Amino acid sequence: MSEMAKVASMRRSPPACFDTIEHLEDATAPDYLTPAQRNDFDMAREFLQAYTGSLGTFTSYRRDVERLLLWTWFIAEKSLEELKRGDIEDFIRFCQKPPRAWLGDHKTPRFHVVDGLRQPSPDWRPFVATVSKSAHKKGQLPDKAHYLASNSAIKQLLAITGSFFQFLQLEEYTVANPVALIRQKSKFVQKRQGHTSVRRLSQQQWQTLIETAEQMAEEQPQSHERTLFIISALYGMYLRISELVASERWMPTMNDFHKDHNGLWWFTTVGKGNKERQIAVSDTMLAALKRWRKYQGLSALPTPADNTPLFPLHRGQGALGNTTHVRNIVQGCFDRAIERLAEQGHRDEAEAMMDATVHWLRHTGISEDVKTRPREHVRDDAGHSSSAITDRYVDVELKERHKSAKMKKIRSD
Template identity: 25%
Template structure:
């Protein structure tokens, strides 16, 4: 009997090729997983209901978010509740939302990763053993190597509740259920997002930043040209770049400058990046973003120190982007986030960071995240071009 949650749905490109009414063409590994789930949950029937719902939302602006939310519901129903989706009650939906708030560690991945292993034939495609339905955006361990618990933000729960309500409304309209078990919970607004408050610093809330990076990853999954966009903003965040540094350093920021240090972090090794700047780049930047880009562009076999790909390079051409272009692209991405949240039924308030933010917020958010886990002296060095008093006021004093 299966107990480990596994991915059930592929990328939009592959999913759109499936027959909504049969299992023809499905990945064998997915079919085998469903057959090993508890029989009482009618896993294949529940899977088909979710699949038919997703077919109606198989477009770039919706699919990724709808897939994430309905897949979590499907897996919880067949593995935890051990009930068919059509048998879930209002109490079950409330239990599921509580589960989404603090899922067990076995359901949470330490980092974002691919769903399936690659293969030339669908018969040899397998599950990525590291994938889980939920993912920590921050490092999985804090000080003293203690594991950080996953706690969902209110905006994430609002999106989850909205999609769940939409799914059961779909079943109700198709006469597959007599009562929508999510209707009252959704209408009561128990999971509406709280208004973000940006006091003390121009930074994204944890929920907003998680949605921003998830949207960028989804865009890259849907269209390979956005891999460059994802790498670009990941570089700005993890290297803590000010907009002006994009112009002054962008032409020299290459993959080959990254060097693994003894403490597991990365530094930039080149004449323009003196070591006393203490870049202290988190290893998840290389693991999740640099390696992802190199793999999708077919450069994974080139050693890092020999890969001269620009981290802030243009989509076409060999030169670096300008800060002006980066600002314009950032505003475009923020608008895409707003559009997708709105499509998912989430109200994006006038005070949302996505409406107020400038590109500078990406760097400031990174600095504030660093201040949570690093010593003040290290954060002050990371601030670059900022004295100790100024760095203290921006990243520590306002918290009091």
């Protein structure tokens, strides 16, 4: 590829390849591809179809596989089977700091409808520069000129593209896995001593949030009894947002709360990797369920036959099925709690809470419980694949380490 052609490719953004899960099966290779590149497209579509059971996983895999395809076709001007170890290293460097033409400053739908047909959106970009929630609220805009992919993003990129090439190798589409041949991945991914801190709410932030949710429910029960129960479930049962909403794989219903032969209450959910798990229901979570059901005019606790939606829509029939809707519900409560903290003079706490997301509630619930519950119990309720993940939430050692360092002196008096 000539240097002039490469510069031209960097000055314009390529179109999206893959639409949403619902349209993946109907996806066809773009006309501009060579025959070999069309085979790349078909193999990538087949690979992605194995991950349609989980929206979050599909979204991550689609993002990085699509970036690989676009770089291969538009920058390297090759097909997947031609890529070598050096090409993959060039691709990773490209993703660390992509050209500005490939960068957007906000998320945009990949496809839109034109004359009844779904077409790639001209506003979509393969990469998106973002700012923190607190910076966004202050009017700060994303800085595309200084965009640099995070360490975790590159680590995930290596994992996903490595898995993709492993699939291609097993399918005998490629001879080798060029990602596996990169022996010094440390030059792309920095190693970290110890475990990273978990982003969570402080005790004061959480207490203010739950009190705010209770106050909102008292003032406007029709709008916020559901808000209160959602926040209680996210914290009290460590739920992910995807485990709250209805999807093709499952819909949370009232009888997902059930009592065993010992009279103990459990909640059944379907989490990451389409894995079902049972979560032990605490007395306070059971009380939250009773309050939620009482508001809806139902009996105190569900029967095995009660398959009504756990989170029904406020208007119309059916269940809450939009994660964005849930985020907006919780964010409204976050905003009120931040205002209360500021009014009470806790401006540092209010400022720090501006970056909080829905997932922080899961982290906060787990972090509080590992202080008093056996770690393996928290691990199983949280759906962690190993105890090592749960151990990330234990900060006792960090507190002791800081305590021992607190009185260190720089000079002798």
